[in-house]
Amino acid sequence: MGYIEIFITLIYLLLSVSKIYKKSRLLSLLILSYFGLYIVVLPLFYLSGMEFVSVMPDRSFINEVLFSNLLFVFVFFIVTLIVSQKNIIEQSSIGSLIKKYDIERISGKKIIVPFVVFFLITYLMKAYIYNDYLYFISDVNPFETTQQFKTGGWFFLVVSSAFTYIGYMLLYRISFVRKNILAFFALVLLLYFLSVFLKFAERTVILVMVIAFIIFRTEYIGLWKKNKIFSFRSLLLAIFIILFLTYYDAIRQNNSIVFSFDVFDISKQIINFLQVENSILLAEYFSNSDFLGLQYLLLVMSGYSLLPTFLLPFDKINTGVEAILTKMIFGGNLNPIFYSPNSTITFTIPMTGYAEFGYVGVVIHSFIYSIILLTLIYSYKRNTFLSFMILILSITSVLGFRLSVESIIIGVQVSAFFYLFLVFLYKIKIK
Structure with a gap:
């Protein structure tokens, strides 16, 4: 049946x-x-x-x-x-x-005020959550900390994600870069900066940003041809995403990074399924x-x-x-x-x-x-x-x-x- x-x-x-x-x-x-x-x-x-x-x-x-x-x-x-x-x-x-x-354009000058405001909001909330003003360079465990707040303390988790929207604004601008290699390089730098400063507990945020970058660049702007979505370049991008998410999984749980095949241990990854x-x-x-x-x-x-x-x-x-x-x-x-x-x-x-x-x-x-x-x-x-x-x-x-x-x-x-x-x-x- x-x-x-x-x-x-x-x-x-x-x-x-x-x-x-x-x-x-x-x-x-x-x-x-x-x-x-x-x-x-x-x-x-x-x-x-x-x-x-x-x-x-x-x-x-x-x-x-x-x-x-x-x-x-x-x-x-x-x-x-x-x-x-x-x-x-x-x-x-x-x-x-x-x-x-609707917001038509995002100019360089217009991003300054929201950048400062959202930066301060995120920093203060993250410092409160981790009880550490230098949380972005400290050995904190974002995953365990976030899980504790999921028992009802949504307010602090929500407000501490304010700077994510600056990330979206920057990603939006990056999507319009005509050269693919420059756009991907800027994307990697942005993801690294956000992952270090924000200390995401959820890898989904990073995955969403990568997928949004690809779809927006392809279907909304037309800078990436649709017939190249399933190309060798896309395969390399997919490998990069897997490696980056695996790397970030270690960061969010405050584990040391060891570049070996152990990171692909099925018993550690099967939790997602x-x-x-x-x-x-x-x-x-x-x-x-x-x-x-x-x-x-x-x-x-x-x-x-x-x-x-x-x-x-x-x-x-x-x-x-x-x-x-x-x-x-x-x-x-x-x-x-x-x-x-x-x-x-x-x-x-x-x-x-x-x-x-x-x-x-x-x-x-x-x-x-x-x-x-x-x-x-x-x-x-x-x-x-x-x-x-x-x-x-x-x-x-x-x-x-x-x-x-x-x-x-x-x-x-x-x-x-x-x-x-x-x-x-x-x-x-x-x-």
């Missing part, structure tokens, strides 16, 4: 991607490959007997995972049919709002427990998660759904071979929805996620900075499939806030 569900899931995914392909060839390929990995390829491996286990799950609960994936893709397909209608987004109030707050087994364990857990309910989703949608705890007259409710589920299902018994201390486990968007309200939760989470992602993809396509930010959010949302819809909503809220803050700092003419 499992193979039939996977086959139907694949058909709906292909139908959805065929609609998105008309809007963005590269984004559609990203969606197909990333969604396909988690809802088609990995479940197929598991059904065929291959095991990646960190904790042995009961295989009988895989049906809940497969049906949840099928529900997700069906909802995604329906929303795709609606959103892909001709100009439906551009003619909506969302389209008008996007055009009103355990969502199927994590989801089976989740389904098994909630077969004998009450669902979480939708209160966390409602709180996040209201913006509650971003409120600073020290300003509230009451104890703040923890809205870190992944952290809550990790503690409920695994307790403190995470396998040290696969996970670092204080790690947060992820379960994919459909299965997080299942944990909150069963199959109804899957439909609700899938609908909200699909609306967000597809509205972003179909909203704009010009070579302006706002289009670049929309592209960044689109890619982040695709890669966020392995997380929860709450994480996606927080990401959109934060980006909207910082973008409007940039508009205010720029004091530019708004259309």
